[in-house]
Amino acid sequence: MADLIPTVPGLVxxxxxxxxxxxxDENRYSEADLAPLQNLVAAVFRLEHPIDQNSIKQLxxxxxxxxxxRPDIRRMLAIWIRATLMKKPNxxxxxxxxxxxxxxxxxxxxxxxxxxxxxxxxxxxxxxxRGIxxxxxxxEMLxxxxxxxxxxxxxxxxxTAQIANASLDQIEHWFDQAIDADNLSDVFK
Amino acid sequence: xxxxxxxxxxxxxxxxxxxxxxxxxxxxxEMLxxxxxxxxxxGAIPATITEKIAxxxxxxxxxxxxxxxxxxxxxxxFQ
Numbered sequence: 001m002a003d004l005i006p007t008v009p010g011l012v013x014x015x016x017x018x019x020x021x022x023x024x025d026e027n028r029y030s031e032a033d034l035a036p037l038q039n040l041v042a043a044v045f046r047l048e049h050p051i052d053q054n055s056i057k058q059l060x061x062x063x064x065x066x067x068x069x070r071p072d073i074r075r076m077l078a079i080w081i082r083a084t085l086m087k088k089p090n091x092x093x094x095x096x097x098x099x100x101x102x103x104x105x106x107x108x109x110x111x112x113x114x115x116x117x118x119x120x121x122x123x124x125x126x127x128x129x130r131g132i133x134x135x136x137x138x139x140e141m142l143x144x145x146x147x148x149x150x151x152x153x154x155x156x157x158x159x160t161a162q163i164a165n166a167s168l169d170q171i172e173h174w175f176d177q178a179i180d181a182d183n184l185s186d187v188f189k
Numbered sequence: 190x191x192x193x194x195x196x197x198x199x200x201x202x203x204x205x206x207x208x209x210x211x212x213x214x215x216x217x218x219e220m221l222x223x224x225x226x227x228x229x230x231x232g233a234i235p236a237t238i239t240e241k242i243a244x245x246x247x248x249x250x251x252x253x254x255x256x257x258x259x260x261x262x263x264x265x266x267f268q
Contacts (some may be wrong), residue, residue, distance in 0.1 A: 011202075019217045029198060045195050047191060048190055048191050049191075049194070049233060050191065050194060053198070057193075081191075084190075084191045084192055085191065085192070085195065087192035088193075088195060088196050090191050090194040090199075091191070091192075091199040091200075092195060093195065114200070115199075116202050119198075119200075119202035119203050120203070120204055120205055120206035120209070121206060121207065121266075122206060123202065123203040123204060123205060123206020123207035123208075123209070123210060124206040124207070124209050124210035124213070125206075125210060126203070126206070126207050126210060127206065127207035127208060127209065127210025127211035127212075127214060127215060127251045128210035128211070128213055128214040128217075129210075130210075130211055130214060130218070131210055131211035131213060131214020131215040131216075131218060132214040132215070132217050132221070133214075134211070134214070134215050134217040134218060134221050135214060135215035135216060135217060135218020135219040135220070135221070135222065136218040136219070136221055137218070138215070138218070138219055138222070139218060139219040139220075139221070139222020139223055139225075139226075139250070139254060140222050142222075142251065142254050142255070143222065143226050143254060143257070143258070146254070146255060146258040147258055150258050171200075180222075
């Protein structure tokens, strides 16, 4: 630690801190390193880097078994886990106040699935509108191509490309034109 | 961190849902386009055919859309 601090002159020199420290990089431990250890620090590391949602549930189960006669640690862990799960306002899992590890475990068993479903539903809602637009566009495009082929025979490639890149409004406009137009160039003028 | 992991999972779920929604929407959109073409040509469409369209796959809808311009009757298109 002393190496990190520049040399100071005179009297102050004696106050320069000199400490030893141990850096533990939790990211360097893999699940395989930690899983066999019945050790609280290892369990906290695992909880911070869960492989999937099921592994959280399993870990809580193991912790509850190991700490069967340590209500103080159970309570501390429960409070910390709840706070961690709720940390991100938009992506957190909301849990009622807890006093014991088992309460977190039971609540989470119910909530995790529901939590996932809410995000899927949010995605579906976002996707569906865009999908309908795309689908109508594709259907109208097919209809226009079909109508053009019926009325004017083979459609040149540049027109096909123009249709493929057009907006729905544009396609509908061409379609209306194609019904009455005398020739292909009148439709696309 | 667990909180980051939750965010990552949530975003993955949203993306998964979005894809699901887009597919669902696309099918519905093609359905609407087909119904529009049919009503343009034939006026009101009987409920039996609307139902048939609602249950069809996207490929089937393409086929019907194709046939809608072949000068067939409504019954012939859906034969």
